[in-house]
Structures are given as structure tokens and as C-alpha cells.
Amino acid sequence: MSFLEIQNTSIGYSEPLISDINTSLNLGEVCLLMGNNGIGKTTLIKSILGQNPLLNGDILINNKSIRKLNPNEIASHIAIVFSKAEIPDNFTVIDLIALGKYIHYPYYFKLNKDDQHEIQDIIEKLNLKEFAHRKVTELSDGNLQKAFIGRALAQNSPFIILDEPTTHLDEENKLMILSLIRTMAKNENKLILFSSHDWRLAKEFSDKIWWLKNGKLISGISEEVILRNTELIQPKILKFSKNFHPPAIDAPKIEKEMMFSFLQKNFASDLTNFKLTFKNEKWELNLDDFYDNCHSLSEVKRSLQNLINKGTYN
Amino acid sequence: MKNNFGIICFFIIVGIIISFIINLNVGYAKLTFSDFLNSERENFEIAGFRINRALAMILAGIAIPTSGFLLQEYFKNPLAGPDVLGITSVASLFVAFYIFFSQNIVIPDFLQNSFISLSSILGSLVLMMVLLLFSNRFRDRSFIIIFGFLISALAGAVVSFLQFYVESQSLKNYILWTFGANNQANISQISILAILVIIGLFFTFKSIKPLIGNSLGIAYAQSFGVSQSKLKITIILASSILSASVTAFLGPILFIGVVVPHFCRMLWNPAQLWHQCILNIVLGIFIMQVFSIISELSQFPINIITTFFGIPVILLMLMKKK
Numbered sequence: 001m002s003f004l005e006i007q008n009t010s011i012g013y014s015e016p017l018i019s020d021i022n023t024s025l026n027l028g029e030v031c032l033l034m035g036n037n038g039i040g041k042t043t044l045i046k047s048i049l050g051q052n053p054l055l056n057g058d059i060l061i062n063n064k065s066i067r068k069l070n071p072n073e074i075a076s077h078i079a080i081v082f083s084k085a086e087i088p089d090n091f092t093v094i095d096l097i098a099l100g101k102y103i104h105y106p107y108y109f110k111l112n113k114d115d116q117h118e119i120q121d122i123i124e125k126l127n128l129k130e131f132a133h134r135k136v137t138e139l140s141d142g143n144l145q146k147a148f149i150g151r152a153l154a155q156n157s158p159f160i161i162l163d164e165p166t167t168h169l170d171e172e173n174k175l176m177i178l179s180l181i182r183t184m185a186k187n188e189n190k191l192i193l194f195s196s197h198d199w200r201l202a203k204e205f206s207d208k209i210w211w212l213k214n215g216k217l218i219s220g221i222s223e224e225v226i227l228r229n230t231e232l233i234q235p236k237i238l239k240f241s242k243n244f245h246p247p248a249i250d251a252p253k254i255e256k257e258m259m260f261s262f263l264q265k266n267f268a269s270d271l272t273n274f275k276l277t278f279k280n281e282k283w284e285l286n287l288d289d290f291y292d293n294c295h296s297l298s299e300v301k302r303s304l305q306n307l308i309n310k311g312t313y314n
Numbered sequence: 315m316k317n318n319f320g321i322i323c324f325f326i327i328v329g330i331i332i333s334f335i336i337n338l339n340v341g342y343a344k345l346t347f348s349d350f351l352n353s354e355r356e357n358f359e360i361a362g363f364r365i366n367r368a369l370a371m372i373l374a375g376i377a378i379p380t381s382g383f384l385l386q387e388y389f390k391n392p393l394a395g396p397d398v399l400g401i402t403s404v405a406s407l408f409v410a411f412y413i414f415f416s417q418n419i420v421i422p423d424f425l426q427n428s429f430i431s432l433s434s435i436l437g438s439l440v441l442m443m444v445l446l447l448f449s450n451r452f453r454d455r456s457f458i459i460i461f462g463f464l465i466s467a468l469a470g471a472v473v474s475f476l477q478f479y480v481e482s483q484s485l486k487n488y489i490l491w492t493f494g495a496n497n498q499a500n501i502s503q504i505s506i507l508a509i510l511v512i513i514g515l516f517f518t519f520k521s522i523k524p525l526i527g528n529s530l531g532i533a534y535a536q537s538f539g540v541s542q543s544k545l546k547i548t549i550i551l552a553s554s555i556l557s558a559s560v561t562a563f564l565g566p567i568l569f570i571g572v573v574v575p576h577f578c579r580m581l582w583n584p585a586q587l588w589h590q591c592i593l594n595i596v597l598g599i600f601i602m603q604v605f606s607i608i609s610e611l612s613q614f615p616i617n618i619i620t621t622f623f624g625i626p627v628i629l630l631m632l633m634k635k636k
Contacts, residue, residue, distance in 0.1 A: 051536050071539030078537075086531035090584040099530070102538050108523045109588050 001063055003027050003191050004048070004159065009057030011040060011047040016055050018044060018212055023219040025193065025208065027158055030185045032202045032222065033195040035212030041195045044212070045163055048193075050074045061159065075103045079152035081145075083164040091136050093128055093147050094119060100154025115154075122150045126180070142173030149180065160184065162194035166202070174198065178205040319589055322581060326596045333603035337368045340610045362501070367606060370499050370507070374567055375602030377511045377556040379594040380518055382571025383578070387525045387587060388549045389455055392579075392631070395571040396557035399445060399458065399550065400465035401438050402568075405561045406492060407469040408437025413488045414480045430491065431503065431562040438558030441465065445550050449543070458546075493615035494565040503563050510559035517552035521545060522587050529585070568617055569624025570605075574598045576631055 002024035010019040017040035025031055035041050046052040048059055050066045059066045061077045069077075079100070088096075101115050102108055111119070123132050126146045131139060136147060145165060152160050162181065166174040182205045185192045193210075196202040203209065209225040211218040218225060339345065343360050350361040378396060385394040396402060412433035445458070477485055499507065527540035535542070560567060578593040605623070609616045 049537055051533075071536070075537060075539055080534070080537045082533050084531075085534060086529070088529045088585065090579075091529065092583075092585070095583075095585045099526075099538075102523075102527060106523075107519075107588075108526055 003062055004193075005060040006048075007058050007060070009047075009059060010055040011043050011052065012055055013043075013052075016215070018215055018217055019056070021057070021217045023210065023217060025191055027191045028185055028189045029207045030182055030192045030194070030205060031208040031210055032199065032206035033193060033210045033212070034197070034199045034202075035195075039212045041212060042163055044217075045080070045161055045193075045195070048161065049078060049080060072103050075155065075157065077157055078159045078161060079155040079157040081148050081152050081160070081162040081165055083167060085148065087136055087144075089135075089137060092133050093123065093131050093136060093139070093150075094133065096136050096147050097122055097150040097154050100151040100156070103155065119154055122153050126150050141168050142170075142176065145169065145173070145177055146180070149177070149184075153184065158189070159191040159193070162192070164195050164197070166196055166198060174201060178202060181205060319582060323592065323596055326593075326600050330596065330600045330603060333600060333607060334368055334372075337371070337603050337607050337610075338364050340607050366499055366501060366504055367610075368603065369504050370564055371602040371606040372599050373504070373507050373511050374560045374564055375570075375599035376595050377514060377560045378567055378571045379574035379578075379598035379601075380515065380591065381553040381556040383575040383590060383594045384518060384521060384525075384549055384553050386572075386575050387590075388521075388528075388545070389459060391459075392576060393572060393628070394459070395569075396553060397466065397566075397568075397571075398462050399554060400441055400462035400469065401554050401557050402561055402566045403466035403469040404437045404441040405434040405558055406437075406566060407473055408433040408440075409491055410473045410476055410488050413484050413491070414476050428503075434562035435558060438554060438561065442550065442554040442558070445554070446547060449546050449550060490615070491565050492617070494567050494617040494620075499563045507559055507563050510555055514552050514556035514559065517548050517555065518591065521548040521552055522591055524548070526587050564616075566617070567620060569620045569628070570598065570601065573624050573627050574601060576627070 004025040006021045006023050009021045010016040011021070012018065021044075033041055033044070043052060047054055048061075048066070050069065050071065054067070061069070061074070064073075066074060097119050098111060098115075101111055101119075104115075105111075120132075123129055126149070128143060128146060128150065131143060131147075136144060139147060145168075149160075149162070149165070152162075165181070166177050169177065178201065181192050181194060184190050194202070199209075203222045206222045208219060209222045211225055338350070338361075341360070341364060343357055345357050345361055345364070350358075350365065355361075381396040382394065385396065385398050386392055388394075389398070409430055412429055416429070445461075448461075449458075473488075477488075480488075524535075524540045524545040527538040528535045528545070532542065557571070574597055575590070575594055578590050578597055581597075582589050582593055584590060605616060605619045608614075609619050612619070
């Protein structure tokens with residue numbers, strides 16, 4: 001019997017987003033969850049956590065149905081790392097990682113000696129020792145992500161879910177987090193499920209892939225899933241007409257998300273893997289490269305200016 | 315680290331003991347030790363008043379800062395205070411109703427105080443019921459604050475309206491009550507207040523762990539098993555009972571609920587809510603003893619003292635934040 005079993009399940013809100021999910025995962029495995037924005041990755045994660053009611057079917061964790069488990073019991077089986085969190089002003093790194101022990105204490109007054117040592121071990125394992133007493137607001141993105149993962153480790157749950165853990169990180173930190181994830185799975189026999197847009201990199205660290213596409217979940221061993229779905233490998237070219245005008249460079253508060261939603265509103269198709277060039281009097285757009293390489297508002301503005309002036313992404 | 319916290323508390327408790335003793339010795343009459351123990355002594359009654367006053371200040375020092383601390387943590391707003399839910403305003407409104415409408419009825423003196431307390435409790439209970447009943451509708455936390463603000467404004471408007479039509483003695487009685495000049499509670503009132511404060515503390519202690527669970531936001535809180543609706547109810551009950559009971563017996567006491575939690579955050583790691591809760595209680599007791607001494611020496615009502623002290627501190631806080 002697998003650790004996580006999803007049986008005939010549909011997830012969603014009033015309408016199902018993904019239906020007829022039948023799949024399973026075992027301890028010691030790393031599974032990559034991929035799919036376009038809005039397809040239901042976070043909804044699936046919340047459904048597994050028991051935070052969204054299932055429309056159909058059942059999810060079993062260690063042979064117990066999540067419909068019958070209370071939040072504390074679910075938390076003892078699953079630890080979560082969300083992509084966004086409120087960062088408390090006054091927490092130190094130790095305070096944050098110690099929150100992993102929250103469910104183990106009825107009043108959470110004070111940690112016992114064993115737990116305090118365990119937290120110190122986790123801090124050393126994650127190379128956060130020099131930051132242990134610093135406020136979390138002072139940490140870099142990579143270290144902050146490590147601290148949140150440390151919190152999930154401290155919870156001692158056999159299953160860890162990470163919702164887009166590498167999205168805001170540079171290449172070096174992405175590699176670091178991905179290899180940390182793989183080490184946690186293999187050395188501590190944990191089941192790891194994580195979502196990522198950067199599937200080309202993430203698949204190298206995953207045993208399995210869950211791909212949400214067209215309202216269904218396609219699952220399998222990572223290499224097979226990639227090979228079977230060749231559209232993943234070939235870049236798509238979205239051709240715009242000459243009359244396409246991106247939002248003005250000096251438009252106030254232009255942000256990546258606004259640009260993305262503007263494009264998505266105007267072009268209903270899948271917007272990953274696009275390359276923007278001006279070729280044969282037509283615009284072609286690659287959005288993937290665009291997001292990976294822009295880390296600030298000024299970079300976004302500069303890149304858009306390049307797009308419009310030279311017609312190629314720089 | 316734990317030792318440091320113990321040391322801080324130890325020094326504050328020493329301060330409490332010293333200020334308590336000073337408080338018992340401050341006043342018009344000169345008392346000796348035996349005045350407190352021997353009921354045959356002439357000054358026994360005065361000694362009783364002083365003990366009641368000191369005890370009342372202990373209870374106020376426990377209740378009001380704790381109420382403010384809970385609301386500041388729940389709303390993540392360092393300027394929240396016990397009046398943010400509108401409790402103090404509605405309690406004052408009901409007291410105003412009582413004082414102004416009883417001006418034509420002869421009520422014996424010894425019942426006056428009790429009826430004032432009863433009106434205040436009644437008003438607070440009514441508002442508390444309204445808040446609890448509507449707590450499901452308050453999906454957004456800030457809506458409760460807005461609701462409290464509107465209720466306070468409405469209550470204030472009604473009181474102003476009433477003030478037009480009353481005779482000056484009633485008006486003065488009401489105003490004196492709002493100054494907290496009515497802090498002469500007798501021993502049975504103090505006992506009732508103590509019981510109410512203990513009940514309020516019970517709900518307070520129940521809400522500390524869920525408040526800690528909220529630190530990373532609602533999504534994480536849900537994954538930790540924190541029930542937002544249960545927490546909302548516990549916070550409303552705890553802060554209402556604590557502030558309403560003190561307001562009922564001692565009149566409204568302002569600013570302490572905002573300022574004491576602020577000092578506690580300066581003294582110890584603000585993330586450790588249990589430590590903050592304990593600090594608020596001991597520091598609150600100490601500060602109220604000191605204010606009580608100043609109030610007796612200067613003959614100003616307690617709210618004048620807390621206002622003169624509280625406003626500059628809050629201004630400094632705001633300036634530091636910028």
C-alpha cells in the first residue's frame with residue numbers, strides 16, 4: 001500500500017479543475033508537480049492538505065482517509081512549505097524553525113531539550129548557523145527559503161509538500177534547494193511533492209512527474225512523461241500581429257504579473273516556452289526566459305524596451 | 315536566556331512589592347501597621363480603603379494591559395487597545411443612561427455604585443453578544459475594528475446628545491466617572507472583579523497558542539490546525555471580559571492597554587507570546603501601583619495620570635516607527 005493514494009478524485013471549487021485523479025506516491029520519492037498557472041496545482045496541494053473539500057473520491061495518507069483526519073493529524077503526516085508567507089517582523093531563524101514543533105505541544109510554552117537540540121541540528125544541516133539568531137526579515141531569499149524548509153523538517157512529518165519553492169531564487173539557490181529536497185527524500189526516507197515552473201531543471205531531481213493538463217493529471221516516471229509529451233520539449237512560437245502593443249514602458253506600476261495577465265487575456269493559448277522576436281513583420285514571444293532573467297522592476301522595463309526597439313529579447 | 319527572563323520578572327515583582335507598600339502608606343491620614351490588622355483601631359476603615367484601592371489597581375494592572383496585548387497581537391496593530399472593540403464606549407454609554415435617567419429617582423448612596431457597575435456590565439455584555447453573534451460575518455479582521463470604531467462614535471454621539479438635557483450634577487457625576495475617579499470599590503466588588511479577571515485570563519491563556527500559530531499567515535495557520543473562528547471568539551471573550559469588568563467597577567482606564575504591551579515588547583523578544591503575556595501582567599501591576607501613588611499624591615483622577623503619561627509615549631512610538 002502506498003503512502004499517498006489518490007482514488008477517483010476530482011478537485012476544484014464549484015466546477016472541477018482536475019478530475020478522475022488516480023495515482024500514488026511512496027516514501028523516499030520526489031515528485032514534481034507541473035502545469036500552467038491557474039490549472040490547479042495549488043488547489044491540488046490544498047486538497048491533499050485537507051484545506052479544500054474534495055469534489056469526488058478520496059485521498060489516503062498512510063491508509064487513512066483525509067476526510068476522517070483532523071488538521072493536527074494531517075499536520076503530523078504532512079508538512080507544507082508555501083510559496084508565500086507573512087514574514088513576522090520579530091521572529092529569529094530559531095523562532096521560525098521552532099514553529100515546526102507547534103503541533104507537538106498543547107500550549108507551545110517552551111520546547112524541551114531534545115527538540116531544542118533537534119532544531120540546532122537542522123540549522124547546522126542547512127548551513128544557517130551564522131543566521132540562527134538573526135531576524136528572518138534580514139535573510140536573503142535563498143536562506144529564507146531554507147529556513148522555511150527547516151521548519152517543515154522540524155515538524156518531523158514523513159511527507160513534505162513545497163509549493164513553488166524555487167520561483168523567486170537565482171540559479172545557484174535553485175540548485176541548492178533542489179538538491180536539498182532530493183537529499184531529504186533519499187537520506188530521511190521522506191516523500192516530497194513540489195511544484196515548479198522550471199521543469200527542465202526540476203526534472204533532474206525528481207523520480208516522478210505529475211503533470212496537470214487539460215483537466216487531467218498525467219503521472220509517471222519523469223523521463224517517460226517528458227518523452228511521451230513532446231510538446232514540452234519543442235519551444236512554441238506565439239506569433240503576434242504587427243499591431244500588438246505591449247503596455248507602455250513608463251506605465252505606472254508595470255509588473256511582471258500585469259504584463260503576463262495582459263498577454264494571457266489577449267492570447268488564450270499556453271504561454272510557457274515562448275520566444276519574442278520580430279521576424280517577418282511579426283512579433284514572437286518567449287515568456288519563460290523573460291521571467292527567469294528579470295529580478296527587478298528596472299530589469300523588466302529595460303527588457304521590454306529591448307523587445308520593442310530591437311525586436312529581440314536581450 | 316530563560317534566566318534573564320526570570321531576572322527581569324524578579325525585579326519587576328520587587329518593584330510591585332515596594333510600590334504596593336508605598337501605596338498603602340500614601341494618603342491624608344498617617345497609618346501604622348496595626349491599623350491594618352486591628353479592627354478596633356480608629357483608622358481601620360481607612361486602612362481598608364487603601365487595601366481596596368491597591369487591590370483594585372492590581373486587578374486593573376492585570377486586566378487592561380492583557381486585553382490590549384491580545385488585541386494588538388490579534389490585529390497585528392501596535393495601536394490597538396481595549397477600546398478598539400467599542401467596549402469602553404458602550405459601557406460608558408450605559409453608565410450615562412443610568413446616571414442621566416436616574417436623576418429624578420432617589421437611590422440610596424450605597425446602591426449608586428452598584429447600579430453604575432451593573433449598567434456598565436450590561437452595556438458591555440450587550441456589545442459582546444453583538445460581536446459574538448456577528449463574528450461569523452466578520453470575515454475580514456479589519457471589519458471588526460471598523461465596527462468597533464463606528465460603535466464608539468455612535469455611543470459618543472448619543473452621550474453628547476444626552477448631556478444637553480441633564481442637570482449639571484448628573485453631568486459632573488458622569489464626567490467624574492469617565493475620569494476613573496470612582497475607583498473606590500468595596501471588598502465584595504473587588505472579589506467579583508477578581509473572579510471576572512480570572513475568567514478573562516482563562517480565555518487569554520487559551521488564545522496564546524493559536525495567536526502564535528497565526529504568525530506566518532492564514533494558510534500556514536490552517537495547516538497547523540488553528541481555528542480562526544474559535545480564536546476570534548476567544549479573543550472577543552477575553553478582551554471584553556477583562557476590559558469591561560475593570561471599566562464597570564473602576565471606570566474607564568485609558569492608554570495603559572496600548573502603552574504597557576509596547577514596553578513589554580521593548581523588554582523581551584516580541585515573538586515569544588507567553589513571555590509577553592506574563593510580562594504584561596507583572597509590568598501592568600507595577601505601573602498601575604505607581605500611577606495610583608501619583609494619583610493619590612497629586613489628587614488627580616487616575617485617567618488624568620494615564621493620559622499625561624500615555625500620550626507622549628504613544629507619540630514617541632509613532633515617531634520611532636517612521
